[in-house]
Amino acid sequence: xxxxxxxxxxxxxxxxxxxxxxxxxxxxxxxxxxxxxxxxxxxxxxxxxxxxxxxxxxxxxxxxxxxxxxxxxxxxxxxxxxxxxxxxxxxxxxxxxxxxxxxxxxxxxxxxxxxxxxxxxxxxxxxxxxxxxxxxxxxxxxxxxxxxxxxxxxxxxxxxxxxxxxxxxxxxxxxxxxxxxxxxxxxxxxxxxxxxxxxxxxxxxxxxxxxxxxxxxxxxxxxxxxxxxxxxxxxxxxxxxxxxxxxxxxxxxxxxxxxxxxxxxxxxxxxxxxxxxxxxxxxxxxxxxxxxxxxxxxxxxxxxxxxxxxxx
Numbered sequence: 202x203x204x205x206x207x208x209x210x211x212x213x214x215x216x217x218x219x220x221x222x223x224x225x226x227x228x229x230x231x232x233x234x235x236x237x238x239x240x241x242x243x244x245x246x247x248x249x250x251x252x253x254x255x256x257x258x259x260x261x262x263x264x265x266x267x268x269x270x271x272x273x274x275x276x277x278x279x280x281x282x283x284x285x286x287x288x289x290x291x292x293x294x295x296x297x298x299x300x301x302x303x304x305x306x307x308x309x310x311x312x313x314x315x316x317x318x319x320x321x322x323x324x325x326x327x328x329x330x331x332x333x334x335x336x337x338x339x340x341x342x343x344x345x346x347x348x349x350x351x352x353x354x355x356x357x358x359x360x361x362x363x364x365x366x367x368x369x370x371x372x373x374x375x376x377x378x379x380x381x382x383x384x385x386x387x388x389x390x391x392x393x394x395x396x397x398x399x400x401x402x403x404x405x406x407x408x409x410x411x412x413x414x415x416x417x418x419x420x421x422x423x424x425x426x427x428x429x430x431x432x433x434x435x436x437x438x439x440x441x442x443x444x445x446x447x448x449x450x451x452x453x454x455x456x457x458x459x460x461x462x463x464x465x466x467x468x469x470x471x472x473x474x475x476x477x478x479x480x481x482x483x484x485x486x487x488x489x490x491x492x493x494x495x496x497x498x499x500x501x502x503x504x505x506x507x508x509x510x511x512x513x
Contacts, residue, residue, distance in 0.1 A: 205285070206292055208432045212270045212390075215295045218255045220271055223294050228253070234354070234362075240264055242277055252382070257316075257354070259385040268384035272432040280455025284434065284463070316387050318376065321368065322349040330367050333381045338488040339412035342419075343367065346412060350376050352387060369393065369408045369427075377408060377429050390429060392436050397424035402444040404428070404437060404464070404471075406451050406483070413484035414450060414477075423448070431460050438467045447471035452483045 206214070218228075221238060228236035229249040234256050237249035243264050250263040261268030267277065275287040282290065324344045325331055334340040334347075350368030353361040366378035368387075375388025393408065402424040405411040411427050424444065428437045431451075441447050441464075449464055451457035453475050461473045478487035 205289055206297065208272045208288060211288060211291060211297070212258060212272055212432075214297050215271050215291060216255055217253050217258060217260055217271050217274070220274075220291065220295055221253070223296075242267075254385075257385060259383075261382070261384045263382070266384075269430050270390070270432070273430055276431055276456040277454075280459065283459065284431075316352055316354050318350060318352045318387060319363075320351050322351070324349060324367065327365055330365060330380065333379070334367055336381075336489075337409055337413075337485055338492050339409060339416065339485070342412040342415045346408075346415075350378055350387070352376075352378075371429055379409065386429070390433065392429060392433050392440060393425075393427040394440060395425035398422045399424070400444055401446040402426055402441060402448075403474075404441060404447060404449040404451075406431060406457065406460075410450060410452075410484040413488045416488065417477075431456055434460050434463060438464055441468060441471070445470070448474045450474050450477065450484055453478070454482055457483075 218236065221227075221241070224241070226238055226241055228238055230237040234254055236253045236255070238251040238253065239249055240246035240251040240262050242251070242262055246264060251260060252263065252268075253260045258270055259268060260270075260274055262277075265277075267273075271291060272288065275291045276284070279287050279290060324334065324340070324347050326349050330349050331340060334343045347367045347369050349365060351363070351365045353363045355361050364380075364383070366380040366383060368376040368378045371377055371386070371389075371391040371393045373389040373391040375386055375391065377386050377393070378384075401422075403411075403414065403421070404426045405414065406428050408427050408429070411425060415421075426437055426440055428434060447468060447470065449461055449471055451461045451464075451473075457475070461475065465471050465473065478484045481487040481490060
């Protein structure tokens with residue numbers, strides 16, 4: 202007998218590599234624990250750009266700059282389905298039932314986490330993290346909100362691989378981390394909340410979009426709810442119930458539009474504000490595109506070093 206699993210149960214039991222294999226996709230390249238696939242989210246992908254780390258249970262598509270866990274992948278792959286239907290479809294593909302409760306992939310003992318946060322620093326310390334945040338046009342806003350997180354991943358043999366990323370805390374005191382090549386969570390997934398006005402709140406899918414909004418709304422006193430993954434929509438709705446004014450800024454892709462409808466169905470007084478970045482997938486895409494338009498063309502704005510203009 203098969204019973205519908207929760208998103209957390211599915212994430213804990215299912216293997217991304219097994220899931221992709223059952224859908225007919227095999228890795229093209231391997232880099233240590235990371236496997237690279239031709240993206241299943243973009244029809245025009247010709248080079249492997251979908252990165253999967255099965256030990257951490259995360260993926261990242263370099264073409265769309267999106268990533269997450271197996272539930273997030275299902276939501277992106279079957280955007281026309283409801284959240285519950287996606288959970289059921291992944292469960293059916295992976296052939297898992299809640300009665301069996303047997304993990305499909307080998308796990309590192311929960312007593313010894315396979316990642317260790319070594320230290321955190323202020324934003325602006327590591328040039329690669331700074332460059333990443335500047336490329337996303339959120340560096341200034343990130344200074345007061347994010348930290349640089351330095352950590353290593355340790356396998357069952359004790360071998361370590363060191364990483365660094367921009368990090369943001371969620372409500373389970375875990376780090377949501379981002380850099381140019383990776384999007385994931387060190388620890389347990391949860392929403393993030395910033396206390397502000399007691400009646401007004403804004404809601405986002407991820408913290409990069411929150412920071413993007415903040416660049417244009419620096420004086421806002423709204424409370425902030427960040428889901429950190431669409432899979433936590435129900436938790437976000439529950440937290441939002443205590444506010445009488447709600448503005449939601451979910452992505453304008455199919456999963457984001459579906460989430461917006463579900464959010465407003467649960468809380469009819471909430472307003473979909475995604476028109477603020479109409480024509481773009483999300484708030485950050487709008488900022489990045491605007492910055493590119495403002496960039497000077499080659500040869501413009503260049504002053505000769507001598508300070509004297511060249512004469513013909």
